[in-house]
Amino acid sequence: MENVFDYEDIQLIPAKCIVGSRAECDTSVELGGRTFKLPVVPANMQTIIDENIARYLAENDYFYIMHRFQPETRLAFVKDMHERGLYASISVGVKEEEYTFVQQLADQHVVPEYVTIDIAHGHSEAVINMIRHIKTHLPDSFVIAGNVGTPEAVRELEHAGADATKVGIGPGKVCITKIKTGFGTGGWQLAALRWCAKAASKPIIADGGIRTHGDIAKSVRFGATMVMIGSLFAGHEESPGDTIEKDGKLYKEYFGSASEYQKGERKNVEGKKMYVEHKGSLAETLLEMEQDLQSSISYAGGKRLDAIRNVDYVVVKNSIFNGDKIY
Numbered sequence: 001m002e003n004v005f006d007y008e009d010i011q012l013i014p015a016k017c018i019v020g021s022r023a024e025c026d027t028s029v030e031l032g033g034r035t036f037k038l039p040v041v042p043a044n045m046q047t048i049i050d051e052n053i054a055r056y057l058a059e060n061d062y063f064y065i066m067h068r069f070q071p072e073t074r075l076a077f078v079k080d081m082h083e084r085g086l087y088a089s090i091s092v093g094v095k096e097e098e099y100t101f102v103q104q105l106a107d108q109h110v111v112p113e114y115v116t117i118d119i120a121h122g123h124s125e126a127v128i129n130m131i132r133h134i135k136t137h138l139p140d141s142f143v144i145a146g147n148v149g150t151p152e153a154v155r156e157l158e159h160a161g162a163d164a165t166k167v168g169i170g171p172g173k174v175c176i177t178k179i180k181t182g183f184g185t186g187g188w189q190l191a192a193l194r195w196c197a198k199a200a201s202k203p204i205i206a207d208g209g210i211r212t213h214g215d216i217a218k219s220v221r222f223g224a225t226m227v228m229i230g231s232l233f234a235g236h237e238e239s240p241g242d243t244i245e246k247d248g249k250l251y252k253e254y255f256g257s258a259s260e261y262q263k264g265e266r267k268n269v270e271g272k273k274m275y276v277e278h279k280g281s282l283a284e285t286l287l288e289m290e291q292d293l294q295s296s297i298s299y300a301g302g303k304r305l306d307a308i309r310n311v312d313y314v315v316v317k318n319s320i321f322n323g324d325k326i327y
C-alpha cells in the first residue's frame with residue numbers, strides 16, 4: 001500500500017461556491033431504497049443506541065442500526081417498529097442461535113428492512129454463510145456485512161450477497177485490537193477506506209476513527225456512502241451509558257462491544273471503557289453535523305453530497321489541529 005494516511009493527515013481543497021447560503025446544500029443520502037437526512041449512523045453499540053434512540057432516529061429520517069447485545073428483545077423490537085410504521089434495522093452475529101433467529105423471523109414473516117452482520121473479523125466463512133442464510137430466508141432484507149479492512153474482503157462479501165460492507169478493523173476510540181493483536185486499520189483508516197472503495201461495487205459504510213465532523217466529509221470523499229460513529233455519539237442526555245459525577249462534572253460511560261464490560265468476562269477482550277463528558281441532546285449534535293456537512297458541500301462547490309466525492313485533496317501529515325482545539 002502506497003500513500004498511507006488517516007483523517008488528520010488530509011485536507012480537502014475548496015472549489016468555487018455555487019450557493020448563496022449553506023442552507024441550500026442537501027446532505028441526504030440513499031441506502032437500501034430509503035433516503036436519510038445524513039450519511040451518518042450511530043454505532044450499533046450498547047452505550048450508543050437503545051430502542052428509544054432507534055425510534056427517534058427512524059421517526060426523523062435518520063439511519064440507525066440497533067445493537068445485538070440483548071438478543072431476546074430483537075423480534076419484539078422489529079414488530080414494534082413495524083406497528084409504528086417505521087423501518088426496522090437490527091444486528092446479528094454468526095453463532096448457531098443467530099441462524100435460528102433469522103429462521104424465526106422468516107417463519108413469522110417479520111422482515112427487518114436492514115440486517116447488519118456485526119463481528120470483529122468479517123472476512124470469514126462464518127460471515128459468508130450468514131449472508132447466504134439471510135438472503136435465503138429474508139431475501140427482502142438489505143444486508144450489511146462486516147467488519148473488513150481489505151478489497152479482497154469487500155469483493156468476497158459482496159459476491160456472497162451482501163448489499164453493503166462495513167470497513168474498519170481497530171480504528172475505534174475504545175478499540176484495543178491493534179494493541180492486543182497487531183492487526184487493523186487503526187492509524188490509516190481513511191487510506192483503507194479508499195483502498196476498499198476502489199474495489200467495491202456496492203455501498204461502503206466507513207466505521208470508526210471519526211473524531212471531528214470534518215471527518216464525515218473526508219469519509220465521503222474517499223468512498224463512504226454512510227459513516228458509522230461511536231464516540232461522538234456517546235455522552236448525550238439520551239445515551240444509554242451510565243452517568244457518573246467527578247469533580248462536579250458529569251460524564252457518561254462508553255465501552256467497546258468486545259470489552260469485558262460488554263462480555264461479562266475477560267476472554268478475547270479487544271475493547272475498553274472510557275468516560276466522555278456529558279453533552280447536550282442527540283438532536284443538537286445531529287443538527288450541528290448537518291450544518292457542518294452543508295458547509296462541506298458548499299466548499300466542494302456543489303449543492304449535493306456527491307459534490308464532495310470529486311474534490312481534490314492534499315496530504316499534510318498531522319497538520320489539521322496545528323496545536324489548536326475546537327473549544
Ligand SMILES: NC(=O)C1=CN([C@@H]2O[C@H](COP(=O)(O)OP(=O)(O)OC[C@H]3O[C@@H](n4cnc5c(N)ncnc54)[C@H](OP(=O)(O)O)[C@@H]3O)[C@@H](O)[C@H]2O)C=CC1
Pocket residue numbers: 093094095118119120121126147168169170171172175177208256257258268270
Ligand atoms: N470493528 C472492530 O475493529 C472490532 C469490533 N468488535 C466488535 O465487538 C463485538 C464482538 O465481536 P466478535 O468477538 O467478533 O463477536 P462474537 O463474540 O459474537 O464472535 C463471533 C464469532 O466469531 C468468532 N471470532 C471472533 N473473532 C474471531 C477471529 N479473530 N478469528 C476467528 N473467529 C473469530 C467467535 O468465536 P471465538 O470467540 O471462540 O473466537 C464467534 O464464534 C462486535 O460488535 C464487533 O463489532 C470487536 C473487535 C474489533
Ligand SMILES: Nc1nc2c(ncn2[C@@H]2O[C@H](COP(=O)(O)O)[C@@H](O)[C@H]2O)c(=O)[nH]1
Pocket residue numbers: 043044045147168169170171172173174175176177178207208209210228229230231232255256257258259270271272
Ligand atoms: N476493536 C474494537 N472495536 C470496537 C469495539 N466496540 C466497538 N468497536 C468499533 O468501534 C466503532 C466506533 O468507533 P469510534 O471511533 O467512532 O468510537 C464501532 O462502530 C465498532 O466498529 C471493541 O470492543 N473493540
